[in-house]
Amino acid sequence: MIGIADIEAAADRIGEYVVRTPTVPSPGLSALLGAEVTTKLELLQRTGSFKARGATAKLLSLSEADRAAGVVAVSGGNHGIGLAVMAGALGLKATVVMPRSAPARAVDIATAAGASVQLTDDMDGAFKLVQELEADGLTLVHPFDDPVVVAAQGTVGKEFAEDAGELTDVLVSIGGGGLIAGVAAALHALRPGVRVWGVETEGAQAMSEALTAGGPVPVRLSSIVSTLSAPAASQLTYEHAAALVHEVLVVPDREAVRGVLDLAEHAKVWAEPAAGCLLPAARQVIERVGDEARIGLVLCGGNVSTADVVRWAGEFGLPT
Incomplete structure (x- = not known):
C-alpha cells in the first residue's frame, strides 16, 4: 500500500516539473448542486491533466x-x-x-x-x-499499475488536503485506478474523516467490476470516455480502492457529457467527460449524505475539443 511518506517523496521529486494546481471553492457549482463544492483544478496541470x-x-x-x-x-x-x-x-x-x-x-x-x-x-x-x-x-511506463506512478498521482490528494477548507466527501474519476488510489491514500493520512467516492462511466467499469468480483477482471469497454477506458484494474489499484474508497458510482455517458456542459456554464472551466461524470455522481452523494455535505471534486483533465463535445451533445440530445 502507498503511504503518505511515498507521496511526500514523490512531491519532492516532481515539484520543479509540475504545477501545484489551484484548489478553489465554486459558488456556481455550490448553487447548482445545493451543497458547498470545492474543486481541485487538475485540468490546469501541465499537459492538461493529472x-x-x-x-x-x-x-x-x-x-x-x-x-x-x-x-x-x-x-x-x-x-x-x-x-x-x-x-x-x-x-x-x-x-x-x-x-x-x-x-x-x-x-x-x-x-x-x-x-x-x-x-x-x-x-x-x-x-x-x-x-x-x-x-x-x-x-x-504503465498508466496505473506502478507504485511510483500511484504515489505521484497521490500528490493531487496531498495538495487538496492541504489547500481545501472543510470537506466531507471527495469524488475522483476512475479509469485504471491510479488517481483514486493515490488520492485516497493521501486523504486517508491527512483527512482521515473524509469519504472518498470513485466515479466511472457505463461501459468503463473496471474498478466497480473488480470490487464485485473480489479482484481485477477483464471488462467489456463501450463508453465514449476513452480516458477512463481501462480493460481491467490492477491488483495494486484494486487493493487501494477496496481498502480506502467508500463506494464506486457509475453514471451514463450522457450524464458525463451533460456534466461537461454544466462545468463550463456554472464553474467556468472546460473539462473532459472524465471530469464531467463527477457532477451526476455528486448529486447522488448529496442525496445520500444530505445537503450539509462539503463536496470536493478532483477535475482530472480538460483535453477535449469543442467539436467532440458538440457532437456528443447532439448524439445525446443535449442543448448546447
Whole structure:
C-alpha cells in the first residue's frame, strides 16, 4: 500500500516539473448542486491533466539503461500526452500506443511533442501492442499499475488536503485506478474523516467490476470516455480502492457529457467527460449524505475539443 511518506517523496521529486494546481471553492457549482463544492483544478496541470505527475515521477526514477532504451506507454489520451511531453522535456525517446477512439487532440499533442504514436482498433489491442513493444526492449511506463506512478498521482490528494477548507466527501474519476488510489491514500493520512467516492462511466467499469468480483477482471469497454477506458484494474489499484474508497458510482455517458456542459456554464472551466461524470455522481452523494455535505471534486483533465463535445451533445440530445 502507498503511504503518505511515498507521496511526500514523490512531491519532492516532481515539484520543479509540475504545477501545484489551484484548489478553489465554486459558488456556481455550490448553487447548482445545493451543497458547498470545492474543486481541485487538475485540468490546469501541465499537459492538461493529472497524468503529468505520474509520468514525470516514473521517468525520473528510471536507470540510464532504461532511459536509453526509450519508453513506451498505452493510453486513452491523457497518459500518452503526459508521457510524450515530459519525455520530450527530459530528452527521452517515447512511443505512445492509443486506440483510434482516443481524442484527435491527444494524438496531435503527443506527436507534436516528438513521440512516435501508434494507433490500434481498440483499447485491448493497444495494451497487447504495448506488451509486444516492451518485450522488444522498450521501457514500459504503465498508466496505473506502478507504485511510483500511484504515489505521484497521490500528490493531487496531498495538495487538496492541504489547500481545501472543510470537506466531507471527495469524488475522483476512475479509469485504471491510479488517481483514486493515490488520492485516497493521501486523504486517508491527512483527512482521515473524509469519504472518498470513485466515479466511472457505463461501459468503463473496471474498478466497480473488480470490487464485485473480489479482484481485477477483464471488462467489456463501450463508453465514449476513452480516458477512463481501462480493460481491467490492477491488483495494486484494486487493493487501494477496496481498502480506502467508500463506494464506486457509475453514471451514463450522457450524464458525463451533460456534466461537461454544466462545468463550463456554472464553474467556468472546460473539462473532459472524465471530469464531467463527477457532477451526476455528486448529486447522488448529496442525496445520500444530505445537503450539509462539503463536496470536493478532483477535475482530472480538460483535453477535449469543442467539436467532440458538440457532437456528443447532439448524439445525446443535449442543448448546447
